[in-house]
Amino acid sequence: MSDSTEAPPVGQVSTTVWWRKKRYRVLLPVVAIVLIVMPLVVQAPPIGVTEGEPAQRTFRANRTVQFVDEPATALARQAAADSVEPVYVFDAQVLAEARGDVAAYFDAVRTTRPAMAENDTATVAALVTSLRGYDAEWTETLLTTDDATFGRAARAAEQLVTTVLSRRFSADELDAVIQQLTESAESLEFTAPVRAAIKGVATRSVQPTLKLDDAATAAARAAAADGADPVVIVKQAGENIVQQGEIVNSEHLEIIRRLGLLDQGGSVSSLLALFFLATMAVGTCAAYVWRFERRVFERVRDLLLVTVLVAGAIWVTRTILWLFPEISLFLLPVPLAAILATLLVNSRIGLLTGLLSTIGGVLLGFSEGASAVAMLVWSVSSVVAVSFMTERRRLFYVGMFLVAAGAFIGAVASLAAGEPTREAISAAGNGALGGMFAAVLGYGLLPFFEYAFGVTTDVRLLELASPSHPLMRRLMLEAPGTYNHSVFAGTLAESAAEEIGARGLLARVGAYYHDVGKLSRPSFFVENQSGSGNPHDSTAPGLSALIITAHVREGVKLAEENRLPAEVVEIIEQHHGDSLVTYFYDKAASESGAAVPEEDFRYRSARPQSREAALVMLADGAEAAVRALDKPSVPRIQAAVRSIVDAKVADGQLHDSDLTLADIDKVVAVYSKLLAAVYHPRVEYPETIPRRSVHAHRYHES
Incomplete structure (x- = not known):
């Protein structure tokens, strides 16, 4: 008896594989729509206001509202018609x-x-x-x-x-x-x-x-009714609508409803309209990300992060409206979601997040007209300001900008809505407070989102790029050769990353720290040997290979102890992949005179899984190879770089990195240009006068 399983059709297999790979990207927009729509349509708790009964609390206008009182206008028109004498x-x-x-x-x-x-x-x-x-x-x-x-x-x-x-x-x-x-x-x-x-x-x-004359009379009365001025009700922001205990009339109720303080739920048609509007907004933004931010679209983490930020902003706004229905728009940290998206992903995604948050505010009925434009401008200006932030401590200056921008935008929006100067000043104060809240919350929530989503922000990377970081200082003092090599490799990796559209800052910082494992035994690496002899000369090739390959493991350990971001740790772990330590492998084969297992002389790490890790691998190898050239020239440097890159490609080290052949050609060109600029042949100067003689000569002349 034998077991046999019928293979599924090829089409079914391909569909299943596609679904496994893409299911998260398909489901996430659906989740985003649900999370965004729910706060828009969920029925608010009763707020205790009924026409003809005492108000259970005092209601104040959260913004200036102006509208035509239809019942009163109808009465005024009837009175105007009745005042016309019969014809x-x-x-x-x-x-x-x-x-x-x-x-x-x-x-x-x-x-x-x-x-x-x-x-x-x-x-x-x-x-x-x-x-x-x-x-x-x-x-x-x-x-x-x-x-x-x-x-x-x-x-x-x-x-x-x-x-x-x-x-x-x-x-x-x-x-x-x-x-x-x-x-x-x-x-x-x-x-x-x-x-x-x-x-x-x-x-x-x-x-x-x-x-x-019935016809003439009716015409005259209709003309009088049409000519009657509509009864316009105006409530300024902060003005009382109805006091606690005061009997609520139809005018009070209409003002409360117009201001969105009375949540009446929605009909099936309104719910469907909200659903389709949210779907269109999310779908349009998803299409934009897919077309212009493909790297973000391919990363489920970033999509989930943006979903959480947008839905969270709308949920928080909805909750605040439930708890404090009279709150001013500008007291809310409106640009917070856009700020976090900018810091955690990039500026374009920050702009999209600000746009979706503004749309959510409009659908909530909390912002309209000038207020909606103010929200959008506030978010956009915040994204621009945050994009210039290079260190976490500079968030203070960004916060000052947010305070000033909030005050200015609040005042302008208030004046644009026709509110008096007193209300504009109040809106400016609220905007300043809202900007301060956004800065404080952004500073406080950024580490949480970094940890929760495993995001390495540019702010964090810039902090790590500082020479004052403990690991960088150790490299500088304990392994200066490795430090110089790492800094130059960082320059190479960053330049190549910018050329091919990868994250240049991540590549640079990854290169800075890729060899921190050499701190365990710095003298075993040639760049740190300053004429004191090479310890490998008296060490068996197998042991030397173990010492060399161990620096990856030691580097990961040091990085984790110093809480370096996961993306930097991955670069440290992957910068050699499972490549062969050729020098000691060849030495072992030569000494033994027999075949030597390659596995004993290979790194035991994952191959580069990102373009940034691959760039660091190539920069590491190219810089070391060119530095070892006896008489470097531009052709020899180009040949050395191409040889290193081709060897990595042939060994399969770049298969998982998403680098294309076009990318690799660009990397070779960038590395060759920069390395030639540093290691080009120099003019040999004649012997100069000894420094001591120069000093004596100057002293004599004085």
């Missing part, structure tokens, strides 16, 4: 109709007067019935009066109607007009019954001559 039009037809009614009445009575004279009660009754809208007494009076009085009465009634209805009056004035008509009728020279009949008939025919 009336004169109806000339009213007079004609009234005169016609009066004439028809008197004609009907005139026609029936003969029947009244003949006591034709049926005809008279029919007339009264047909004139139901008129008082029967008026009709009976006019039926029984004489012809002259009847004619005068008809003319008087018509004259009264004509006089009254020739005027313009509305329904609201009808009673007053009728009163005037009554008074005019009372002055007529008729008997009281006839005057009453005339007054009654004329009054019945009176109607308002002005008719309401």
Whole structure:
């Protein structure tokens, strides 16, 4: 019985390998989106403010806010519309109709007067019935009066109607007009019954001559409403919105909501919008890093670091808003995340971090308009300032800049928002405090992030590059030859790193410390032997090889004891890889006359895993080889450098370093140029006068 396992398809294998290599870079943007979106959409705890109930605490404006009070504006517009008088039009037809009614009445009575004279009660009754809208007494009076009085009465009634209805009056004035008509009728020279009949008939025919124009009235009122000024509510930063115990009204609630002090959660659509906005922001920045900062994109540690900084900044801002909803924007250490990203990664990533933090502030509703621009400018200026910081102690000067920049930006943003000078001064003070907080927190948190993420910052590297470092001083005093070799190797490695786009400062510092292990036995290394003899002459080749290769192990030990960064320790450990100690291997083979195992004469370390470690390896070998040349010339120096590099390539020492063939050609050119500048042939000067004779000569002349 035999075990057999069917091999997976080639495509499946390649997909699996790709996923194993790339899964962190695929998942990290998702994690970043989640971490950034969560603080934007998480429901804030209740803050105890309800319309119509006493406020549980005093609310103050955390920034100046100005907005239109829609309910109050609607009331103002309604009041403006109501203040417009109705639009009336004169109806000339009213007079004609009234005169016609009066004439028809008197004609009907005139026609029936003969029947009244003949006591034709049926005809008279029919007339009264047909004139139901008129008082029967008026009709009976006019039926029984004489012809002259009847004619005068008809003319008087018509004259009264004509006089009254020739005027313009509305329904609201009808009673007053009728009163005037009554008074005019009372002055007529008729008997009281006839005057009453005339007054009654004329009054019945009176109607308002002005008719309401509904369309014109509506248009006038709409124009008045549109012309009404909106009711604008302005709350200055620091001004009380509502005092504790004061009854909360709709205006208070709206101001609190506008300032973001009242977190009302979000609908599904708003949550989706936030999610897509955050996704677009993170995705765009990730694409930028992939395109222009490929080295950062390939390092999961740096991606995770930026994610933590951005998400942390947004989470901290959200938490502060929950705890202190009235806090001023400029009291927050706004540029902190950008500062840390600059120190821990580089300036471009610092700018991206500042941009994402600003976007987070905008999505939180905490910054908008001038405030958002101020946040971004503050972060960018901080990144520029921090990029010039070469030592940790200079963070003090950066802090002073942050204080000044915060004060200036706070004042300008306040004035740009239309706030009074008093508020601008307050914003400047808050900005100065925020800048101070950013500097102090940056100084305090930098070592934590360095340790937590294993990051070696340029600030830390510059400190290590100082000759005053204990290990550098020991090299200088106990192994001066190794010290000089290391310093020159550092110059070579840094120049080559800058040429190929690697970290020049890391390469230089790694070269400074790559041979610290030689401090254990400095005299066993040729650069420290000053004519006192070579101890290897009396030592077996195998033992000499052990002593030589041990300096790597001793160097790692010393580096760890002195707490050098992991990246520097890796360079120390990898700067020889597993290369062969050729001199002692050849010597052992020559003495034994038989084959000697190479493994006994090889370094037992990992090959260079980074470009910086590879550059130090090549600089170490090239400098030593050129220094050993008897009569160096430019061609011989170039040939020696090329020989060292080709040997390392052939031995497979650079396979894991990510150096390309183009990079290697550039390295050879840089090393050859610098080494030729130092080790070129020099003009031989003639013998000079002994120094003592010169002194005597000068003394004699004086």
